[in-house]
Amino acid sequence: MDLETYRIIRRNLSSPKDFEKFPLPNYVLSSILNQKIVESVIRKFRRYDPETVARIWREKGKLNVRLPPVLRLKVLMRGLGFSKGEISNLLKHPKEAGDLEDLVWDAVTRDFIYSPLAVRFQHLKGRLGEKIIEDYLMGLDVDFKTEKELKTRKTPDFLLKDCIEFIGFKVRWIESKFMFGDFRTHSFYWRRQYYHYFKDFGKGVVVYWPWHLDTPFSLSGDLDMKVHFKFGRLKREKFLKVVDDVIDRFAKGEKIEVKGNRRLLTFLKGLGFDIVLN
Structure with a gap:
């Protein structure tokens, strides 16, 4: 995807209802929207004091927190004295939430990023992407080790015994990401992961399953x-x-x-x- 198209899409996405505006798979649009929301959460989350939020909710019945539904509820529940374990349990079992039951139901059925089921699905998609690559390499009879087998820090999802030809380059490692490969994401993981892989093992490739901006050393999937x-x-x-x-x-x-x-x-x-x- 070219940069200008990406900017237009990102600027005009505020909810899944906006997906109809663009002739792209929902998993691509969802990834762009989710990353946009997560970046907003990182900027805003620390603004809210749980005790103040709880006091206003008790006095006025208002929950003036501009965060995704589950995070908004978590801020309130922390202010009301719930522990992390209690909050986690109630999000999975809303019927046990007492006076907050309606709020919990509303949050977990609206929040497609931070609800327990959404988090579970995100992990599942990550494992699915890795399984597709693993099957692909096995089909090519390529000798490799996975991150779990290597059992060391800062290793890619797949480290190849020998370099293979990939999109015109010789690569030694493959990393799988179930997220859209925009500049922010790629830059973040370059500092955190890719640079170390490149330094230790040489050239590699990153697979961004929900597509990516037009950059070298990255591929997109099709699901x-x-x-x-x-x-x-x-x-x-x-x-x-x-x-x-x-x-x-x-x-x-x-x-x-x-x-x-x-x-x-x-x-x-x-x-x-x-x-x-x-």
Whole structure:
């Protein structure tokens, strides 16, 4: 993707509802939106004092915190005296939240970045990308070691025994990232990881599965993330189970068919799924 197209897309994305503006897979648009939101969170999060947020909520019933739903709720719950463990448990089991049950349900069914299911899905996508590369290398009969096998710090996902030809270059290592490869992301991981790989092992390649800006030494993937969707009533108590089932089916490579409301549709789009209406 060229830089100007990326800038236009990023500037005009504020929610999954904006995905319809661009003829691109949702997993690409979702990645760009998610990274935009995460960068905003990093700038804003420290502004909020939990005790002050809790006091205003008690006095006025208002939660004036401009953060994604789950993070907004976490700030409030910290101010109310909940521990990290308690907060984590209540986000997974909203029925146990007492007076905060409605707030918890609202947060975990809206937040496609920081809800427990969204976090689980992000880890799953990371493992999926690595599995695709591993199968590809094994198909080529290439000798390699994975990061887990190397058991040392600052090693790539795949270290090759010998260099192989890749996009016109001889490369010794491959790194898999399930995120859009923009300048901020690439620069961050260059300082944190890629530079050390290059210094220790020579040239390598980074695979940004949800596409990347036009730069050398990076590739994009192509994934089938379709959900066949039919509108129907969906109780909130079943929402998390449906999303969990979608994630499991995606991991197994199975066809995904669901019935649900518009909130579920928006949540799945936010995760990066392309919606096919039935």
